[in-house]
Amino acid sequence: MRTSIHEEVRREINVKKYIYILKTQLIKSMTYEFSVYGNIFMQTIIMITSAYFWKALYKDRGSVGGVDAESMLTYIIVSSMLSVLLITNVEKRIEMSVKKGTVATDMIRPVNIFGMYFAEDLGGVFALVFQNMLPILIIGTLLIKVPVMVDVSALPLFVIAVLESFMINWLIAALFGMIAFKTGSIDALIQVKKHLIRLLSGSIIPIWFFPAGVSKVLSSLPFVYIYQLPLSIYIGKGERAEYIAGMQIQFWWLVVLTAFFFFVQKKVTRKVMVQGG
Amino acid sequence: MIKVENLSKDYLLKKKEPGLSGALKGLIKTEYKTIHAVDNLFFELGEGEIVGFIGPNGAGKSTTIKMMSGILTPTSGSVYIGGEDITKHRKEVVKNIGVVFGQRSQLNWDLRLGESFELLKHIYRIDRADYDNTLDVMDSILGIKELVDKPVRQMSLGQRVKGDLVAAMLHSPKVLFLDEPTIGLDVSSKFALRTFIKEINKIKKTTIILTTHDLGDIQELCERLIIINHGVMMEDGNLSQIIDRIAPYKTLVVEYYDEEAPEHERCELVEHTDNIAKYKFMKKETTAAEIIADLSKQKNIKDVSIEEAGIDDIIKIAYGS
Numbered sequence: 001m002r003t004s005i006h007e008e009v010r011r012e013i014n015v016k017k018y019i020y021i022l023k024t025q026l027i028k029s030m031t032y033e034f035s036v037y038g039n040i041f042m043q044t045i046i047m048i049t050s051a052y053f054w055k056a057l058y059k060d061r062g063s064v065g066g067v068d069a070e071s072m073l074t075y076i077i078v079s080s081m082l083s084v085l086l087i088t089n090v091e092k093r094i095e096m097s098v099k100k101g102t103v104a105t106d107m108i109r110p111v112n113i114f115g116m117y118f119a120e121d122l123g124g125v126f127a128l129v130f131q132n133m134l135p136i137l138i139i140g141t142l143l144i145k146v147p148v149m150v151d152v153s154a155l156p157l158f159v160i161a162v163l164e165s166f167m168i169n170w171l172i173a174a175l176f177g178m179i180a181f182k183t184g185s186i187d188a189l190i191q192v193k194k195h196l197i198r199l200l201s202g203s204i205i206p207i208w209f210f211p212a213g214v215s216k217v218l219s220s221l222p223f224v225y226i227y228q229l230p231l232s233i234y235i236g237k238g239e240r241a242e243y244i245a246g247m248q249i250q251f252w253w254l255v256v257l258t259a260f261f262f263f264v265q266k267k268v269t270r271k272v273m274v275q276g277g
Numbered sequence: 278m279i280k281v282e283n284l285s286k287d288y289l290l291k292k293k294e295p296g297l298s299g300a301l302k303g304l305i306k307t308e309y310k311t312i313h314a315v316d317n318l319f320f321e322l323g324e325g326e327i328v329g330f331i332g333p334n335g336a337g338k339s340t341t342i343k344m345m346s347g348i349l350t351p352t353s354g355s356v357y358i359g360g361e362d363i364t365k366h367r368k369e370v371v372k373n374i375g376v377v378f379g380q381r382s383q384l385n386w387d388l389r390l391g392e393s394f395e396l397l398k399h400i401y402r403i404d405r406a407d408y409d410n411t412l413d414v415m416d417s418i419l420g421i422k423e424l425v426d427k428p429v430r431q432m433s434l435g436q437r438v439k440g441d442l443v444a445a446m447l448h449s450p451k452v453l454f455l456d457e458p459t460i461g462l463d464v465s466s467k468f469a470l471r472t473f474i475k476e477i478n479k480i481k482k483t484t485i486i487l488t489t490h491d492l493g494d495i496q497e498l499c500e501r502l503i504i505i506n507h508g509v510m511m512e513d514g515n516l517s518q519i520i521d522r523i524a525p526y527k528t529l530v531v532e533y534y535d536e537e538a539p540e541h542e543r544c545e546l547v548e549h550t551d552n553i554a555k556y557k558f559m560k561k562e563t564t565a566a567e568i569i570a571d572l573s574k575q576k577n578i579k580d581v582s583i584e585e586a587g588i589d590d591i592i593k594i595a596y597g598s
Contacts (some may be wrong), residue, residue, distance in 0.1 A: 004396075016399065017400050017402065018395060020395075020399035020400075021396065021400070024385075024388065024392060024396050025396075027388075027392065028385070028387045028388055028392075031387075051327065083449045100381065101381060102381055102383075104343060104348045104349075104379065105376065105381060105383045107348045108346055108347070108348055108371055108374065108376050109371065109397075109400055109401075110371055110372055110401060111400055164409060263447055270350075272348075273348065273350045274349075274350050275288070
């Protein structure tokens with residue numbers, strides 16, 4: 001009994017250092033990284049062009065796939081906001097560490113390096129909520145519409161779905177980043193990954209607009225559970241039961257990716273320890 | 278404090294054959310060549326020792342240091358720090374280790390130095406009191422407090438290395454690895470750094486392992502020297518003893534009034550140009566005074582000087598073999 005309390009205290013203090021890493025990253029992002037403001041501009045362009053696109057498409061129709069034009073406009077604004085939460089730096093961070101050879105120095109410290117990368121990304125995202133997400137919300141509201149949630153009772157589901165999509169997205173990024181341990185440079189791969197996720201996740205065009213076959217294939221990949229699932233919940237597409245079913249699959253993807261992540265992480269760490277950083 | 282036993286590290290290197298056919302062959306079947314980066318090292322370091330760990334580029338110094346600090350797994354052999362096997366208790370042992378790589382900073386480029394320190398304070402879970410105390414000590418030696426508000430990206434190399442040293446010492450490690458800490462520094466920064474190393478060694482009884490190519494560092498700091506080359510231990514011992522063993526001679530330079538130089542039975546005339554003659558003699562057999570006395574009986578001497586084998590000669594000889 002005594003040892004378990006001891007363990008608990010230990011773990012709590014352990015979490016503290018990652019929280020401090022997060023806090024430091026937050027300070028750092030708030031103070032130094034002005035480049036992030038460029039993203040507001042980019043997201044504004046994406047929002048506006050998609051708004052015109054959907055308005056043109058919906059001209060003579062009331063609804064497509066059970067979704068009307070108004071919901072679609074909400075969808076794109078929230079999608080742009082969500083994309084801010086899903087900005088990851090872990091792949092670049094790993095690539096830089098491998099290039100500069102600082103993996104070794106990171107590993108000398110009594111922290112798990114991936115725990116550290118995660119805390120850093122989380123800190124960065126917290127900063128971006130103020131630096132990017134709020135401005136995008138304001139711009140979207142002023143130029144397109146107020147993106148209200150249709151059925152507010154689904155809010156808890158939406159929040160959980162977003163948290164899970166954040167995790168899935170981060171794990172995919174971290175797994176991509178780990179390729180850098182093998183190949184060194186992954187610049188091009190990062191770009192490929194970024195656009196793959198944007199296209200295949202329904203972030204710009206929901207996959208229910210795709211041909212049935214393609215849509216089916218995409219549903220079996222983890223990407224739609226990053227954007228489309230939480231966004232569908234937000235605009236109230238479909239029934240509550242559909243959300244729950246989707247979130248179950250989302251949860252299984254999370255489990256699978258987590259397991260795969262720990263498996264690869266162990267291998268990668270061992271490889272670095274054997275071959276040198 | 279540190280015990281290194283049978284420590285070896287082999288790397289597998291892909292064998293590449295030249296030309297297009299070689300490249301094609303490599304796609305189908307790769308052959309590997311084993312490189313012995315570190316070969317069967319044995320040594321023990323006591324508490325509070327400062328050891329110069331030297332060798333030419335590619336001798337296996339960094340590999341050894343990486344293995345000793347637990348970030349590289351040895352092919353065979355083991356490293357004990359404070360009695361604990363580093364490969365088995367890595368997470369515990371790293372708390373007793375501080376590392377400074379002169380060419381790679383561990384500080385966060387985008388943070389102020391003080392913020393980097395605070396971060397380390399949390400990562401190593403250092404008590405506020407201990408932390409303040411350590412920082413005071415560091416400040417009295419290096420004057421680090423005037424730098425804490427400066428972003429690391431704006432620092433000069435000298436300031437950055439100072440910051441790195443303090444960062445490595447914040448958690449009061451028992452062992453400090455310094456990998457070429459003075460590389461690229463100016464004279465006054467080097468001086469400050471050496472003073473710092475001496476002081477923390479005295480105050481905190483830190484065991485220090487120093488790799489360097491700077492002979493001044495070795496002369497100033499190290500009593501003991503470990504020389505490795507091609508991964509093999511060449512020398513391990515007291516600095517002056519190593520000098521005595523590798524270079525047991527001195528050279529006497531005599532300037533005469535004319536070009537004629539007499540021989541002497543107990544030394545060797547190694548060089549003779551114009552009025553200057555150089556005599557090499559064994560320290561055990563005779564003394565410079567004796568030779569000068571004998572020579573001055575035969576000819577008038579204008580001036581004398583004695584050249585001693587220095588650390589650079591030792592290194593040259595040790596590396597050459």
